[in-house]
Structure formats: structure tokens, C-alpha cells
Amino acid sequence: MVSAAVSGCAQASLPVKPGEGVNVGNSSSLRKLVPAKQLENSAGQQYHQLLSKAGAQHALASSKDPQLMRVRSIAARIIPHASRFNGRASQWKWEVNLIKSKQVNAFCMPGGKIAFYSAILDQLKLTDDEIAVVMGHEIAHALREHAREQIAKNGLTNAGALILSSVVGGSAGSLIKTGVGLLSLKYSRDDESDADLVGLELAARAGFDPRAGITLWRKMSAASKGAPMEWLSTHPAGATRIATIESNLPAVLPLYMAARKQ
Numbered sequence: 001m002v003s004a005a006v007s008g009c010a011q012a013s014l015p016v017k018p019g020e021g022v023n024v025g026n027s028s029s030l031r032k033l034v035p036a037k038q039l040e041n042s043a044g045q046q047y048h049q050l051l052s053k054a055g056a057q058h059a060l061a062s063s064k065d066p067q068l069m070r071v072r073s074i075a076a077r078i079i080p081h082a083s084r085f086n087g088r089a090s091q092w093k094w095e096v097n098l099i100k101s102k103q104v105n106a107f108c109m110p111g112g113k114i115a116f117y118s119a120i121l122d123q124l125k126l127t128d129d130e131i132a133v134v135m136g137h138e139i140a141h142a143l144r145e146h147a148r149e150q151i152a153k154n155g156l157t158n159a160g161a162l163i164l165s166s167v168v169g170g171s172a173g174s175l176i177k178t179g180v181g182l183l184s185l186k187y188s189r190d191d192e193s194d195a196d197l198v199g200l201e202l203a204a205r206a207g208f209d210p211r212a213g214i215t216l217w218r219k220m221s222a223a224s225k226g227a228p229m230e231w232l233s234t235h236p237a238g239a240t241r242i243a244t245i246e247s248n249l250p251a252v253l254p255l256y257m258a259a260r261k262q
Contacts, residue, residue: 021084021205022197022251027144033152036088036145040111043147046181047095047113054099061098061118068098071116074132077206078139079112084205085198086143104223108138109182110147124219129203129212136199136206144198146191147182154185196241197248204252207259213245 054060061068075096082089092112104124105117120126120134141147187195200210 020251021201021255022248024144024194024197028149032148034148036110036148039148039151040088040092043109043111043113043182044093046183047109047115050099050115050183051097059100061100065098067118067121068096070128071098071121071131071135072096074128074135074206074208075114077208078132078135078202081202081205082112082139082143085140085202086145089143106134106138107183108135108142110142110145112139112142114138124216124223126216126219127212129209130216130219132203132206132208133199133210133213133216136202136208137195138199139202140195140198141187141191144191144194146187146195147185149191150185150187193241193244196245200245200248200252201255204256205259207256207262210245210249210252210256214242217242217245 051060063069075094079089079094089112094112094114096114096116099115099117101117102119103117104120106115106120108114114135116131116135121131124130126134196213200213203212204210
């Protein structure tokens with residue numbers, strides 16, 4: 001099994017001018033019903049269980065894999081900006097891995113555990129800017145603690161109550177044993193819009209062109225006309241989404257231009 005923390009990432013909040021960037025407001029207060037540290041520990045266990053399974057199937061990319069090196073390089077530029085949206089991010093043990101799979105998918109679990117599936121890179125032929133937008137979006141879910149919020153919202157359902165009780169009850173490992181994992185959670189449309197905008201800002205601050213969000217979703221829309229893609233099952237695309245990105249470009253393009261000058 002190959003698993004490595006992302007190197008070269010400054011773990012401190014960077015100076016930010018008041019009023020610059022996107023406006024997404026505060027994260028939902030519902031998330032406070034789920035202890036962050038215990039959820040992050042549970043996420044780490046699930047993540048390494050997934051990597052172990054991929055390794056046993058010879059599907060985990062080695063540290064010398066060109067595509068993995070590319071993804072980790074992009075992550076190393078984005079992660080230093082994460083603490084702007086969540087102070088806990090400076091304490092996370094970030095990891096980035098690549099799984100060889102025909103699934104068009106990517107995710108970032110609570111605590112900064114990132115995985116890309118090879119098909120999202122190869123099938124869509126993503127540019128570095130487009131990878132940064134995907135990564136920024138997934139990291140945004142973790143930073144904005146959408147999993148904590150969703151588990152709390154699901155608390156009245158059997159699956160949600162099972163996850164919630166395992167986390168709040170203090171047995172992080174039981175989250176895996178339930179068979180209802182974090183990757184099964186579905187985010188709301190508001191969460192997806194939230195992650196789109198925060199992801200654009202993260203990419204822009206890291207020196208990646210946020211306009212790639214438009215080309216990315218056009219590629220996604222075109223590809224989804226065939227067999228449905230895993231990544232799109234919880235990521236509604238379409239003209240409305242692209243229009244939202246376009247309307248927020250004035251807030252993030254100056255950040256991109258400033259980053260390019262550094």
C-alpha cells in the first residue's frame with residue numbers, strides 16, 4: 001500500500017483582505033452535533049481501509065506514478081489556502097492518493113483525506129486547472145464540514161442515527177463496521193453550490209484559472225450523456241451551475257491574477 005502525506009504545504013492561515021473572494025457565509029450550526037475530531041478519525045480509518053483494499057487489488061498508484069505526482073503537486077499548491085475556510089485544516093494530516101479505476105470519481109474526506117480515481121483524469125482529459133477545480137470542490141466539502149452537517153440532518157433516519165451514535169458514542173472504529181460509510185453520504189444542492197464557490201477560490205488562490213470550472217462542467221455534461229458517472233450522481237450539472245460559476249468569476253479572477261504574479 002502506498003499512502004503519503006502531501007509535502008511542502010504551509011500549515012498556517014494566509015493573510016486575507018476583508019471582503020475579497022466568494023461570499024458563502026458560515027457553515028451550518030447543525031454540524032456541531034457531531035464531534036469533529038472523532039469524525040475525522042473515523043474518516044481516516046475508512047480512507048486507509050479503502051487504500052488497503054485498492055492495494056490488495058493492485059489498483060493503488062505508486063508514489064512514482066506520473067498522474068499521482070501531478071495530482072499531489074496540485075494539492076500542495078491548494079492546501080496552504082485551506083485554513084481560510086476552516087482553522088482545523090492547519091492540523092489535518094493531509095493525504096492524496098490515486099486509485100486505478102474506471103469510476104469517474106474524486107473525494108476529500110473530513111480531515112483532508114483525498115483520493116482521485118484514474119478515470120476522472122484519463123476519460124475527461126483534465127487540464128491542471130480543471131483538476132484544481134475538482135480538487136478545490138472536494139476539499140471545500142471537508143472544509144465546510146458538509147459531512148458533519150449531513151450526518152446531523154440524517155439523524156432521524158436509521159442510517160444517519162447509526163452513524164451519529166457511533167461517532168457521538170465515542171467509538172470511531174464502529175463507523176466502518178456499520179457498513180454505512182462517509183462515501184455514501186449525499187450532499188444537498190446548497191452544499192454543492194457552496195463547494196463550487198469555495199473550490200473556485202481555493203483554485204484561484206493557488207494560481208489555477210477558475211474559468212476552468214466552466215470547461216470542467218461542460219466536459220462533465222457531455223460525458224454524462226452516455227453512461228451515468230459516479231461523480232455526477234451527487235453533483236448536479238447544467239446551465240444553471242455554469243451560470244453560477246460565471247457570476248462569481250469577478251470575485252475570484254483577481255485572486256488568480258495576483259497569485260500568478262507571485
